[in-house]
Amino acid sequence: xxxxxxxxxxxxxxxxxxxxxxxxxxxxxxxxxxxxxxxxxxxxxxxxxxxxxxxxxxxxxxxxxxxxxxxxxxxxxxxxxxxxxxxxxxxxxxxxxxxxxxxxxxxxxxxxxxxxxxxxxxxxxxxxxxxxxxxxxxxxxxxxxxxxxxxxxxxxxxxxxxxxxxxxxxxxxxxxxxxxxxxxxxxxxxxxxxxxxxxxxxxxxxxxxxxxxxxxxxxxxxxxxxxxxxxxxxxxxxxxxxxxxxxxxxxxxxxxxxxxxxxxxxxxxxxxxxxxxxxxxxxxxxxxxxxxxxxxxxxxxxxxxxxxxxxxxxxxxxxxxxxxxxxxxxxxxxxxxxxxxxxxxxxxxxxxxxxxxxxxxxxxxxxxxxxxxxxxxxxxxxx
Amino acid sequence: xxxxxxxxxxxxxxxxxxxxxxxxxxxxxxxxxxxxxxxxxxxxxxxxxxxxxxxxxxxxxxxxxxxxxxxxxxxxxxxxxxxxxxxxxxxxxxxxxxxxxxxxxxxxxxxxxxxxxxxxxxxxxxxxxxxxxxxxxxxxxxxxxxxxxxxxxxxxxxxxxxxxxxxxxxxxxxxxxxxxxxxxxxxxxxxxxxxxxxxxxxxxxxxxxxxxxxxxxx
Numbered sequence: 001x002x003x004x005x006x007x008x009x010x011x012x013x014x015x016x017x018x019x020x021x022x023x024x025x026x027x028x029x030x031x032x033x034x035x036x037x038x039x040x041x042x043x044x045x046x047x048x049x050x051x052x053x054x055x056x057x058x059x060x061x062x063x064x065x066x067x068x069x070x071x072x073x074x075x076x077x078x079x080x081x082x083x084x085x086x087x088x089x090x091x092x093x094x095x096x097x098x099x100x101x102x103x104x105x106x107x108x109x110x111x112x113x114x115x116x117x118x119x120x121x122x123x124x125x126x127x128x129x130x131x132x133x134x135x136x137x138x139x140x141x142x143x144x145x146x147x148x149x150x151x152x153x154x155x156x157x158x159x160x161x162x163x164x165x166x167x168x169x170x171x172x173x174x175x176x177x178x179x180x181x182x183x184x185x186x187x188x189x190x191x192x193x194x195x196x197x198x199x200x201x202x203x204x205x206x207x208x209x210x211x212x213x214x215x216x217x218x219x220x221x222x223x224x225x226x227x228x229x230x231x232x233x234x235x236x237x238x239x240x241x242x243x244x245x246x247x248x249x250x251x252x253x254x255x256x257x258x259x260x261x262x263x264x265x266x267x268x269x270x271x272x273x274x275x276x277x278x279x280x281x282x283x284x285x286x287x288x289x290x291x292x293x294x295x296x297x298x299x300x301x302x303x304x305x306x307x308x309x310x311x312x313x314x315x316x317x318x319x320x321x322x323x324x325x326x327x328x329x330x331x332x333x334x335x336x337x338x339x340x341x342x343x344x345x346x347x348x349x350x351x352x353x354x355x356x357x358x359x360x361x362x363x364x365x366x367x368x369x370x371x372x373x374x375x376x377x378x379x380x381x382x383x
Numbered sequence: 384x385x386x387x388x389x390x391x392x393x394x395x396x397x398x399x400x401x402x403x404x405x406x407x408x409x410x411x412x413x414x415x416x417x418x419x420x421x422x423x424x425x426x427x428x429x430x431x432x433x434x435x436x437x438x439x440x441x442x443x444x445x446x447x448x449x450x451x452x453x454x455x456x457x458x459x460x461x462x463x464x465x466x467x468x469x470x471x472x473x474x475x476x477x478x479x480x481x482x483x484x485x486x487x488x489x490x491x492x493x494x495x496x497x498x499x500x501x502x503x504x505x506x507x508x509x510x511x512x513x514x515x516x517x518x519x520x521x522x523x524x525x526x527x528x529x530x531x532x533x534x535x536x537x538x539x540x541x542x543x544x545x546x547x548x549x550x551x552x553x554x555x556x557x558x559x560x561x562x563x564x565x566x567x568x569x570x571x572x573x574x575x576x577x578x579x580x581x582x583x584x585x586x587x588x589x590x591x592x593x594x595x596x597x598x599x600x601x
Contacts, residue, residue, distance in 0.1 A: 080587030088571060107535065107571045127534055127568065135534035154534070369580045370587070 029223040030289045034281040036231060037253045041221050045255070045270035052344050053272045054333050065334050065348030068364055068374050076103070076118055077372040083108070084120060087371035092139055093363055095356045096146030097310045101363065103373055104140040104151065109133070111140065111149060111161075113168070118375060124161055124168040125151070131159065132170040141185040143241060148208070150190055152183040158190055160208050174210025184239035184246065187261070191246050195219055195233035202232050203248060203259065216263025217248060226289040227281055236303060240339035242312030247339065249303055249316065252276040256306075256316055258342055267342025271335070274301045274318060298323045304332065309357045312339050315347075317354055435473035435489065437512045443551050446486040446563075447593075449476050450528060450543040451511070454494040455504035460540040462575050468582060469508045472542065475586045483593055486549065488512040492524030494539055533568050542578055544570040546592050567592055 045051055077087040088107025095101050099116030110125040125134045139152040149161045149168070156176040161168050180194040192204045201215035219232040234251040245266060246259045254274035258266045277296035284290050296302050304317040314337040319330045334354060337344035352364035352374055364374045409415040451469050453460035473489055480487035491511035493501025501516025515524035520537065529537040533545065547566040552559050569588050572578045581587070 079584055080590065082591040083569075083589035086587070086589055088568075108568070109534070129531065129534060135530070136536050368576070369584055 029225075030283045030287075031224070031281055032283040036220075036222075036227070036279040036281060036291075037250075037276060038221075041231075041250075042253055042255065043268060045268055050268060050342055050344075051270045051272045052335050052337075052346055054346055063348040064350075066350050066354075066362055066376050068350065068352040068376055071376060074118060074375045074377075075372050076101075076114060076375070077370070079370045084112075084123075087373075089367055090365035090371045090373060091137065093355045093365055093373060094140055094142050094307070095358045095361075095363060096142055097359075098146065099358055099360070100146055101356075101373070101375075102140060102142060102146075102149060103365075104137055105371075106134075106137050109135070109137060111137075111151065111168075113163075113166070122166040122168055124170075131173040134159070138180075139183045141183055141190070141239070143185040143187070148185070150183065150185045152180060152192070156180045156192070156194070158183070158192070158206070158210070160190075172208060172210070174206070176206060176210075176212075177204055179233055181233050181235060182237045184237045186239040186241035186246075187244065189213065189261075191237055191239060193233060193235055193237045193248065195229060197225070197229065202235075202250075203237065203246065203263070205261070205263075214263055216259060217257075220250070224281070224289055227291065230291045231279065236306040238306040238308050238314050238316075240308050240312040240314065243339040245312075245339040247306060247308075247314050247316075247337070249306055251303065252279055254301075256314070256337060258339065269337055269342050269344055271301075271316070271318065273320075273333075275299055275320075277302060296321045301333075304353055305355055307354075307356055308339065310359060313337065314339050314344075315354070315357060317350070433470075433474075435470060435477065435509055437488070437510060438486075441551065442486055443549050443553065444486060445483075446488060446547055446549045447476060447480040447569075448488050448490060448543075448545045448547065449473060450490045450492060450524075450545070451505075451508060452492040452494065452524065452528060452539055452541040452543070453504055453508070454539045455500040456495065457539045459575060460504070462540075465540060465575055465578075466508050468575065468578050469542070472578070472582055472586065473509070475582065476544065479586065479588065479593075485546075485593075490515070490524070492516075492522070492528065494519055494522065494525060532566070535568075535571050536573060538573050540575065540578070541571065541573050543568060543572075544586075544588065 078085050088105050090103060091106035092104040093102060101114040103112045105112060109127040110123050112120060113122045115121045127133060129135050134151065134153050136154040137151050141150045147163055149163060151159045153159055156178050157173055158176055159173045160171045162171050176192045177194040177196045180192045182193040184191050188208065190206045193202060194204065195202050199215040200219060201217050202219055203217035204215045205213040207213060220228050222228045236249045238247040244261050248257045248259065254271040256269040260266050277300045278294040280292040280294060282290045282292055298321050301318045301320040304319050306316045308314050315334060316337065317332055317334045319332050322329055322331060332350045334347045334350055335344055336347055352366055354362060354364050356363040360378055362376045362378060366372050366374060406415060410417040449472060477487045489511045491505040491508060491514040493504050493516040495501035495516060496519045498517035505511065505514050515522055527533065528543055529535060545566055545568055547563045549563055550559055551561050569592055572581050
């Protein structure tokens with residue numbers, strides 16, 4: 001009896017040791033072959049007012065919002081000339097209420113500023129790793145009507161500049177959560193889209209001095225921490241300074257979610273025709289998890305840009321891959337969403353990447369065959 | 384008297400002929416060393432060629448540098464079409480530099496852990512004036528062209544073109560140190576598509592940075 005008891009106790013101890021030593025490195029929670037986004041990560045939108053389709057609008061199916069190629073457009077940036085006449089790469093651009101255009105060039109590591117007549121009036125930034133320099137600038141935002149210009153640089157460095165006429169002065173820089181994907185700014189704060197496992201959130205609100213004020217937004221739901229890390233942060237942010245709403249888009253998920261400044265979900269819009277490119281959960285030979293972002297195929301879509309205009313409304317553009325037999329390889333669809341209510345409309349297609357819409361102009365950016373900003377004058381009121 | 388003079392000339396003629404004939408026979412037979420002489424027309428660096436060849440010279444003055452950054456483990460950097468694109472870039476930029484009387488040089492950087500793998504990758508892209516391989520993202524090349532001196536997006540394949548001033552001691556300025564100064568990024572292109580577009584557009588470069596400057600050969 002004593003020996004049997006000892007054997008049982010020994011077996012119990014072995015079981016305890018084995019289970020206690022299991023390392024929660026995510027290996028045990030991998031589900032190879034799982035296609036993301038999973039259904040539980042696409043909250044349903046049942047109110048049809050908030051489901052937007054590509055068809056619709058008074059002009060019917062396949063309506064063209066702006067044909068930048070066929071219609072007369074002005075351009076900034078030439079194929080070859082002096083350096084200030086050329087762009088290295090149009091990474092981002094925004095416009096303010098006065099028609100001033102700010103273009104972020106991620107290869108020449110600077111911001112160029114153009115007046116409402118599209119003449120260069122100033123520039124700031126240079127290549128480097130110092131506070132006023134840019135290593136690899138990714139995103140640009142303006143706030144307070146253009147009085148402050150904010151640049152998201154590599155390693156989560158946010159750099160704040162102020163403007164007085166044609167003079168731009170460095171104000172401050174601070175570091176945010178690692179691996180930020182996008183940024184927007186409004187009402188004295190900078191909002192960063194990045195996944196923080198520690199904070200359990202994907203949107204982080206900072207003051208211009210770098211103080212973290214709040215974090216909100218649900219991370220991607222997955223039992224595997226690697227999958228959660230890989231799919232939570234990727235996406236876009238857009239701010240409506242007028243309506244105090246932050247719009248968030250998660251990559252590969254057909255939703256635009258509007259949050260209040262305090263982080264409460266105010267509305268949610270679904271893009272009914274958006275079919276996500278597949279993301280496959282995989283397992284390496286050594287057991288470690290991996291994620292494969294498949295190249296989108298015919299019929300699948302990828303979000304392109306998200307921005308707001310002077311009235312504080314949101315615009316979202318995504319690209320749908322066409323059938324290989326089509327003359328045009330992709331279709332770019334543009335939607336307008338009222339930031340205050342979440343109600344939206346399909347504006348139509350464009351043939352360029354639209355970054356901003358001003359009072360009188362629509363601004364697109366292209367980098368092929370060479371970098372340019374293309375500006376089209378609006379001749380009719382947007383829906 | 385005249386007959387004696389003519390006879391002497393005939394003797395010398397015969398002797399010379401015998402000596403030349405014997406020398407030729409001995410040379411052909413390998414019994415005498417024969418110098419090899421090659422006649423070649425002089426070529427300039429811009430002469431038509433389908434392969435880039437460094438000038439292997441050191442001068443001072445303005446220089447255009449093409450940097451290719453790739454990796455043996457990057458699928459996009461191992462695209463079959465990429466080596467010919469890079470070779471054509473070298474030749475196109477060499478011609479442009481020559482037109483401006485600038486020096487031209489090329490640097491190959493392989494983002495690989497193992498130097499052998501990196502060198503093997505770079506070998507596919509023809510001849511470079513210098514190469515950097517090994518130590519992955521912490522290599523001298525990665526530091527210089529991604530993280531520090533000329534920061535930018537860390538991705539492969541990538542090409543950069545920079546302009547710089549090469550300085551060295553000369554007879555007039557013996558105290559001048561060896562150094563490069565005023566390094567300026569002219570172009571950075573990422574991915575085969577951008578590189579191809581840029582080549583098809585004629586490798587445009589900012590013209591104000593390509594103003595002619597005088598330089599002296601060492």
